[in-house]
Amino acid sequence: MKLSTAAFFVLVALAQGKRHGYAIIKDVEALTGGEVVLLPGTLYRLINQLFVDKWIVEVPGGANDDPRRRYYRLSANGRKALSSEVARLEDMVKVARKGRLLVGGA
Amino acid sequence: MAASVVFYRLLLRMCPREFRDNYGDQAIETFAEISRQRADRRGRLAAWSFRASAYVDILVTALREHAAAIGSDVTYALRLMAKSWVSSAVVVVTLAIAIGVGATVFSAIEAVLLTPLPYDDPAQLVFIFDRPLDQPAAHGSETSLPNSLDWPQLAQSFSAIGSYANWTPTRTGAAVPQALPGQVVTGDFFRVLGVRPRLGRTLSEGDARPGAPYTIVISESYWRQAFGGASDVIGKTVLLNDLSYRIVGVLPGEFVMPRAASLNGHTSDVYRALPNNASERDAHYLITIARLRPGFSAQAAQGDMDRVAGLLRARFPVANANLAEHVVPMSVQLFGAARLMLSIALAAVVGIVLIACLNVSNILLGRIAERERELAVRLAVGASRRRLIGQLFVESAVLAVAGGTLGLVLCGLLVRVLPALRFDLPRIELVHVTPVVLLFTLGLTFACAIGIGTLPALTLTRARISGALDDAGRSGSGTRGKFTRSTVVVLELALALALVTGSGLLVRSFVALSAIDIGFKYDGVVASNEIMLPARRYPTVASQLAFAHALDRSLAGQPDLQSPGLMVSTPLSNENYNAEGFRIQGRPSTAGANRTVEYNAVTPGALQSLRLHLLRGRLINAGDTEHSSPVAVVTKAFARESFPSGSPIGQRIVIAYGANPPWGRTIVGVVDDFKMESLTEAPMAQVIVPLYQDMMPTFQVVGRTRVSNERLASEISLAVRSIDRELPARHVDAYAAFVSGQRSSASTAAILLGFIALLGLLLASLGTYGVVAYSVGQRAREFGIRRALGANAWAIASSVLVGVMALCGAGILLGLALSAAGARAISALLYHVSPFDPLTFFAVALTLSATALGAAAAPALRATRVDPVAILRHD
Incomplete structure (x- = not known):
C-alpha cells in the first residue's frame, strides 16, 4: 500500500520514539528542512487513520511529560509498513538512476 | 483565549463529533502553540499566514472526515444489502415500481401540460365561443364572421382577434385532382398567434379585403412535397377549385393549428384569407381565437365580451337573439x-x-x-x-x-x-x-x-x-x-x-x-369524406341533382358496398346543420321558435345502411324524388317535442336549410333517436328529408362493407371520378374505429x-x-x-x-x-x-x-x- 507523503513523514518522525502531535509537526519540519509543514487538522486526521489501521499506538506519557498531551509511537505493523515503503522508494530511485544513465549514455 | 484560537475552535465544530471528541483539544492546543511560536520567532505576518492556512486545513479535514464516514456507512449498507439480499431486492423493486411509475406520469405531465404551446406568449391566447345566453354552462360553439369582425372595434381586452374554418379545396390542373387539407382564416389570424413565415409573408388584412387578389400561404411540408422546397415558390400560382391562387408565403415547419387533437402534428397544407364582407350574421361556422392585451386576464376579457355581446344583441335583435360569448384560455380549452x-x-x-x-x-x-x-x-x-x-x-x-x-x-x-x-x-x-x-x-x-x-x-x-x-x-x-x-x-x-x-x-x-345505444348499427358502416361540388361547375340545383343521381346509381352497382347512399350530415361527424324557418303547419309560427332542430338530407341507401330503428310509418325510399311530394322522417325526440300527444305521421311541417326556400313537407316516418355529435349527448330532435327534394352540393357516401377501407376508398373514388374527372379522390373511415375513439x-x-x-x-x-x-x-x-x-x-x-x-x-x-x-x-x-x-x-x-x-x-x-x-x- 502506497503511503501519502505526509503519512510517510509522520511515520518517520514516530520511528524515532514516542511523540505528541506538536512534536511530530516540529520533527517533520526539521527533517525536511522546512519543506513539509503539517497543519493541525491534517495531522490529527492522519493520526486517526494510522491509529485505526493499527500502525501507531497511543502510549501513556512519562513522568516528565505534559499530562494534557497524548503520545504516540510506531507499532510493529507500522514499522513494517515504513520499511517496506522505504524499500519501495529505494527501488524506484534505483530504476530512475539506471534509466537516466542509459539515456545519458546514448 | 486569543481570538484566533476561538475562531479555530469554532471551525473545528464542522468536524464530525467522533473526531472532535478524540482530537479536538489537542488540535486546538497544537494550533495555539504553533501560532504563538511563529509570532515569537518570525513575526506577526508569519503567524497570520500560518493561521489562515490552518483555518482552511481544518475545514478541508472536516469535509474529508464526513466523506469518509458516509463512505464507510455506504460500504456497510451495501454489505447489509448483500447479506439479506431477498428483502433488499423486494425493497429495491418496490421502490423502482413507485419511482418508475411516478417519473412516467411526471414525464407525461411535462409533455402534455408543461410544454408551452408553439405560439408567441401563449398565456395571452384565448378562444372566444358562442353560447346561448340562457345556458351559461353550455359548450361553446362556432362564431359568425360579421360578429367576430365587430368585436375588435367594441372590445377593449384584445390586441388581435382572428377566426378560421376548415377548407378542403381541390387542386386541379395537375394530372390527378387532389383534395388538400386547408383553412380559411381572417386577416388577423396569423397576427394573433404571432407566426413568422419561413418564406415570404403570412396573410394579413389586405388579403381579406373584398376583391383582393387570390392569395395563399402553404405549409412547410406541402412546400417540400409539392414544390421540392424550392426557394422561388413565392409568386407561383396554383389552381384550387378552378381558381388561380398566388403563393405569398411558406409557414414555419413547427406551425400547427390551435386545435386539441390537431396539436398532435396534423397540419393544414393551404391557407387562404376569408373575405371580410362575407355571409350572414347568423351563419356560425368559425373558430375564433384572440390575443389578450398585456395586463388583461381571461376573466376581464369575459366581462368585456359580456358587455360587447349585449351591445350586439341590442343592435341585431333577430340574428343575435339569445347569443352570448364565452372566453376560454387556450391552454384550458386544449388541455x-x-x-x-x-x-x-x-x-x-x-x-x-x-x-x-x-x-x-x-x-x-x-x-x-x-x-x-x-x-x-x-x-x-x-x-x-x-x-x-x-x-x-x-x-x-x-x-x-x-x-x-x-x-x-x-x-x-x-x-x-x-x-x-x-x-x-x-x-x-x-x-x-x-x-x-x-x-x-x-x-x-x-x-x-x-x-x-x-x-x-x-x-x-x-x-x-x-x-x-x-x-x-x-x-x-x-x-x-x-x-x-x-x-x-x-x-x-x-x-x-x-x-x-x-x-x-x-x-x-x-x-x-x-x-350507450348510439341508435344505429355502426359495425361495418363506413363513411367517405365530403364530396363538394364546386359552384362554378355546378351552379344550378339541376346540375347538382344530375351528379347525385349518377353517383347514387354508380355506387349501387358496386359489389363491395351494401345499401350505399348519400348523406349531407353523417352521425358523429361534427358537421351538423340547424334547420331554419322551422314551423308546424296549422300552428302559430312562433311555436317552433328557439327550438333547435337538426336538419339532414339523404338518399334511401344511407338510412338503410345505418339500420335506424323504424318506430312508425316508413323510411325514405326510392320513390321520394324531386318529382314526388315532399316528405320527411323525424326522430323520436322530435315527435315527443312537437307532437307530445298523438302521432306525427301525416302532419305537415315547413322546414329548410340554406339557400332553399322553406317547403311544406309531410311526415311519413318516425325513427328512434341516434347520436349525431357525441356519445353522451341528449337525444336531438332531427328532421331527415330526401336529398333529391332539397339538393345540397356537399354530401358524404355512407354504406356497409366487408372490404378494407383502402379498397373501398379507391372504388368510391373511381365512381366519383367516372362522373366528374375533376373531383379529387376520397378516403373512407370505419365507424367502429370512430366510436371507439369517442370512448x-x-x-x-x-x-x-x-x-x-x-x-x-x-x-x-x-x-x-x-x-x-x-x-x-x-x-x-x-x-x-x-x-x-x-x-x-x-x-x-x-x-x-x-x-x-x-x-x-x-x-x-x-x-x-x-x-x-x-x-x-x-x-x-x-x-x-x-x-x-x-x-x-x-x-x-x-x-x-x-x-x-x-x-x-x-x-x-x-x-x-x-x-x-x-x-x-x-x-
Missing part, C-alpha cells in the same frame, strides 16, 4: 381534460409512492428488530445515537438510489410504450425522459429515502433498544413494534382501497359509456388509474404478506406450544387470519373515508356513475379483503406446520 386526467394520475402516483414507502418501512423495521442486539452493543460501546440514525438514513438512501436507478430504467421503457397505447392525451407523443424528468426522479428518490428511513430512525430514538441487551433478543420487538407495523399495513390497505375505488368508478363509467377518453382514464391501482393493490398485498409472515415467525413458539397442548391446525390458522381480518377491516374503514374524499375529484370524469356508487365500494372492499386473506394464506399455512417438538427442544 383542460388532459390536465384533470393527469392530475388524477398524479394523485394516484402519490398513493403508490406512499404505499411503497410504508411497505419498505415495514421491511426495514423487521430488519432493525433482527439487528437490535447489534445496535444495542454499538450504543453500549459509545457510538452516538445520532451516528446510528445517520447510518440508518445512509442505508435508506442507498436502497432508494438503487430503486431510483431501476425506476428510471422502468420509466425509460414505459415512456417508449406510452404513445403506442393510444391514450386520449394531446401531445403524448412528445413524452420522453428530459432533464426535468431526471431532476424530478432525483427529488422523488430523495423523498423516498427520507420516507423509508423515518420510521426505523424513530424506533432507534426510543430507549428500549438499550434494554435489548438484557433480553435474549427473542422477544425482540415488543408489542409496540408490532403495533407500528400493523398500523403501517392498515394505512397501506386504506390507500390501496382508495386507488382501487377510483379506478373501479372509472371502469364502471367506461362500461356505462360502452353500453377513448373514458378508457384512457380507466386504464391509467386501473394500472396504477393494480400496482397499489399488489404492493399492499406484499406488505400484508410481509407483516403476517413476520408475526407468524415471531409467534412460532406460541403456535408450537399450542399444538403440543392439542390445538388443531384450523384453530392456529384462524387465529392468524382473524388478525389479518382485523387489519383489513380497519384498512377498509379508513380507505372508504379516503375514497369518499377522493371520489369528488374524479366526478367530472364519471358518466352515469355516482362518485359514491355503493356497488363499486362494496366490490372494492371485497376485493381488498380477498387480496389480504390471499396474502395471509401462506403464512397461516406455515403457522399450522410448526413442529412443536423442535420448538420445545430449542427452549
Whole structure:
C-alpha cells in the first residue's frame, strides 16, 4: 500500500520514539528542512487513520511529560509498513538512476 | 483565549463529533502553540499566514472526515444489502415500481401540460365561443364572421382577434385532382398567434379585403412535397377549385393549428384569407381565437365580451337573439381534460409512492428488530445515537438510489410504450425522459429515502433498544413494534382501497359509456369524406341533382358496398346543420321558435345502411324524388317535442336549410333517436328529408362493407371520378374505429388509474404478506406450544387470519373515508356513475379483503406446520 507523503513523514518522525502531535509537526519540519509543514487538522486526521489501521499506538506519557498531551509511537505493523515503503522508494530511485544513465549514455 | 484560537475552535465544530471528541483539544492546543511560536520567532505576518492556512486545513479535514464516514456507512449498507439480499431486492423493486411509475406520469405531465404551446406568449391566447345566453354552462360553439369582425372595434381586452374554418379545396390542373387539407382564416389570424413565415409573408388584412387578389400561404411540408422546397415558390400560382391562387408565403415547419387533437402534428397544407364582407350574421361556422392585451386576464376579457355581446344583441335583435360569448384560455380549452386526467394520475402516483414507502418501512423495521442486539452493543460501546440514525438514513438512501436507478430504467421503457397505447392525451407523443424528468426522479428518490428511513430512525430514538441487551433478543420487538407495523399495513390497505375505488368508478363509467345505444348499427358502416361540388361547375340545383343521381346509381352497382347512399350530415361527424324557418303547419309560427332542430338530407341507401330503428310509418325510399311530394322522417325526440300527444305521421311541417326556400313537407316516418355529435349527448330532435327534394352540393357516401377501407376508398373514388374527372379522390373511415375513439377518453382514464391501482393493490398485498409472515415467525413458539397442548391446525390458522381480518377491516374503514374524499375529484370524469356508487365500494372492499386473506394464506399455512417438538427442544 502506497503511503501519502505526509503519512510517510509522520511515520518517520514516530520511528524515532514516542511523540505528541506538536512534536511530530516540529520533527517533520526539521527533517525536511522546512519543506513539509503539517497543519493541525491534517495531522490529527492522519493520526486517526494510522491509529485505526493499527500502525501507531497511543502510549501513556512519562513522568516528565505534559499530562494534557497524548503520545504516540510506531507499532510493529507500522514499522513494517515504513520499511517496506522505504524499500519501495529505494527501488524506484534505483530504476530512475539506471534509466537516466542509459539515456545519458546514448 | 486569543481570538484566533476561538475562531479555530469554532471551525473545528464542522468536524464530525467522533473526531472532535478524540482530537479536538489537542488540535486546538497544537494550533495555539504553533501560532504563538511563529509570532515569537518570525513575526506577526508569519503567524497570520500560518493561521489562515490552518483555518482552511481544518475545514478541508472536516469535509474529508464526513466523506469518509458516509463512505464507510455506504460500504456497510451495501454489505447489509448483500447479506439479506431477498428483502433488499423486494425493497429495491418496490421502490423502482413507485419511482418508475411516478417519473412516467411526471414525464407525461411535462409533455402534455408543461410544454408551452408553439405560439408567441401563449398565456395571452384565448378562444372566444358562442353560447346561448340562457345556458351559461353550455359548450361553446362556432362564431359568425360579421360578429367576430365587430368585436375588435367594441372590445377593449384584445390586441388581435382572428377566426378560421376548415377548407378542403381541390387542386386541379395537375394530372390527378387532389383534395388538400386547408383553412380559411381572417386577416388577423396569423397576427394573433404571432407566426413568422419561413418564406415570404403570412396573410394579413389586405388579403381579406373584398376583391383582393387570390392569395395563399402553404405549409412547410406541402412546400417540400409539392414544390421540392424550392426557394422561388413565392409568386407561383396554383389552381384550387378552378381558381388561380398566388403563393405569398411558406409557414414555419413547427406551425400547427390551435386545435386539441390537431396539436398532435396534423397540419393544414393551404391557407387562404376569408373575405371580410362575407355571409350572414347568423351563419356560425368559425373558430375564433384572440390575443389578450398585456395586463388583461381571461376573466376581464369575459366581462368585456359580456358587455360587447349585449351591445350586439341590442343592435341585431333577430340574428343575435339569445347569443352570448364565452372566453376560454387556450391552454384550458386544449388541455383542460388532459390536465384533470393527469392530475388524477398524479394523485394516484402519490398513493403508490406512499404505499411503497410504508411497505419498505415495514421491511426495514423487521430488519432493525433482527439487528437490535447489534445496535444495542454499538450504543453500549459509545457510538452516538445520532451516528446510528445517520447510518440508518445512509442505508435508506442507498436502497432508494438503487430503486431510483431501476425506476428510471422502468420509466425509460414505459415512456417508449406510452404513445403506442393510444391514450386520449394531446401531445403524448412528445413524452420522453428530459432533464426535468431526471431532476424530478432525483427529488422523488430523495423523498423516498427520507420516507423509508423515518420510521426505523424513530424506533432507534426510543430507549428500549438499550434494554435489548438484557433480553435474549427473542422477544425482540415488543408489542409496540408490532403495533407500528400493523398500523403501517392498515394505512397501506386504506390507500390501496382508495386507488382501487377510483379506478373501479372509472371502469364502471367506461362500461356505462360502452353500453350507450348510439341508435344505429355502426359495425361495418363506413363513411367517405365530403364530396363538394364546386359552384362554378355546378351552379344550378339541376346540375347538382344530375351528379347525385349518377353517383347514387354508380355506387349501387358496386359489389363491395351494401345499401350505399348519400348523406349531407353523417352521425358523429361534427358537421351538423340547424334547420331554419322551422314551423308546424296549422300552428302559430312562433311555436317552433328557439327550438333547435337538426336538419339532414339523404338518399334511401344511407338510412338503410345505418339500420335506424323504424318506430312508425316508413323510411325514405326510392320513390321520394324531386318529382314526388315532399316528405320527411323525424326522430323520436322530435315527435315527443312537437307532437307530445298523438302521432306525427301525416302532419305537415315547413322546414329548410340554406339557400332553399322553406317547403311544406309531410311526415311519413318516425325513427328512434341516434347520436349525431357525441356519445353522451341528449337525444336531438332531427328532421331527415330526401336529398333529391332539397339538393345540397356537399354530401358524404355512407354504406356497409366487408372490404378494407383502402379498397373501398379507391372504388368510391373511381365512381366519383367516372362522373366528374375533376373531383379529387376520397378516403373512407370505419365507424367502429370512430366510436371507439369517442370512448377513448373514458378508457384512457380507466386504464391509467386501473394500472396504477393494480400496482397499489399488489404492493399492499406484499406488505400484508410481509407483516403476517413476520408475526407468524415471531409467534412460532406460541403456535408450537399450542399444538403440543392439542390445538388443531384450523384453530392456529384462524387465529392468524382473524388478525389479518382485523387489519383489513380497519384498512377498509379508513380507505372508504379516503375514497369518499377522493371520489369528488374524479366526478367530472364519471358518466352515469355516482362518485359514491355503493356497488363499486362494496366490490372494492371485497376485493381488498380477498387480496389480504390471499396474502395471509401462506403464512397461516406455515403457522399450522410448526413442529412443536423442535420448538420445545430449542427452549
